Amino acid sequence: MTLEIIGFPRSNFVRTVRMAAREKGIAYDYIEALPHSDEVKAIHPLGQIPVMRHDGLELAESQAIARYLDTAFDGPKLFPEDPKKGAIINQWVSMTATSIDQLLIRKYTVQYLFNKDPDGNVIRDEIDRSVKRFPKIFGLLNSAVEDGFFGSNSFSMADCFLMPMIASARNFPEAKDYLEENKVLASYFDRLSERPCFAETAS
Numbered sequence: 001m002t003l004e005i006i007g008f009p010r011s012n013f014v015r016t017v018r019m020a021a022r023e024k025g026i027a028y029d030y031i032e033a034l035p036h037s038d039e040v041k042a043i044h045p046l047g048q049i050p051v052m053r054h055d056g057l058e059l060a061e062s063q064a065i066a067r068y069l070d071t072a073f074d075g076p077k078l079f080p081e082d083p084k085k086g087a088i089i090n091q092w093v094s095m096t097a098t099s100i101d102q103l104l105i106r107k108y109t110v111q112y113l114f115n116k117d118p119d120g121n122v123i124r125d126e127i128d129r130s131v132k133r134f135p136k137i138f139g140l141l142n143s144a145v146e147d148g149f150f151g152s153n154s155f156s157m158a159d160c161f162l163m164p165m166i167a168s169a170r171n172f173p174e175a176k177d178y179l180e181e182n183k184v185l186a187s188y189f190d191r192l193s194e195r196p197c198f199a200e201t202a203s
């Protein structure tokens with residue numbers, strides 16, 4: 001059975017697993033569905049995206065899906081098999097999927113998009129709190145991509161998690177400014193933006 005990836009294109013985590021599938025050369029059917037839709041709730045008990053189906057397996061959670069794609073299919077290994085290299089990529093994937101997602105997406109991007117007063121003005125409390133943490137987070141990301149990729153000198157699953165988050169956050173002014181100031185990160189983002197896995201999963 002063909003792999004099915006289910007979710008909404010604007011979701012950073014959906015883009016992550018689509019990028020991973022593209023990098024590995026896995027053909028898949030993409031089924032557009034919103035969080036909390038019946039299709040998604042049938043697989044993820046909390047209604048979150050992405051979810052997937054393959055060969056009798058139904059699976060939720062981006063990290064679980066990422067690992068399944070990497071182990072069940074041929075193609076380049078996105079979690080390196082060398083234990084130490086693999087551990088470093090796991091470290092960055094975990095930090096990105098938790099702390100960095102919270103800061104750049106949930107407490108920043110999502111606030112700009114959806115947290116508005118009745119007149120349609122953005123409510124800035126959470127955004128302003130997040131921006132105070134930007135120097136530290138952008139600084140650490142700037143250092144982490146010094147070898148050309150995220151925590152590595154070759155493309156890995158950590159890049160699949162980070163790139164969609166930067167892409168979403170940079171649509172808003174403070175993240176755009178911090179990205180421009182952190183020149184190693186900015187050039188990493190520009191270079192990886194050209195990669196087919198990223199360019200082809202924008203929508």
Ligand SMILES: N[C@@H](CCC(=O)N[C@@H](CS)C(=O)NCC(=O)O)C(=O)O
Pocket residue numbers: 011012013014035046047048049050060061062063097
């Ligand atoms: N831990 C989940 C988080 C996924 C997640 O937050 N997805 C967002 C879209 S990017 C979502 O479904 N949001 C709706 C919700 O949390 O209710 C994963 O890694 O897959």
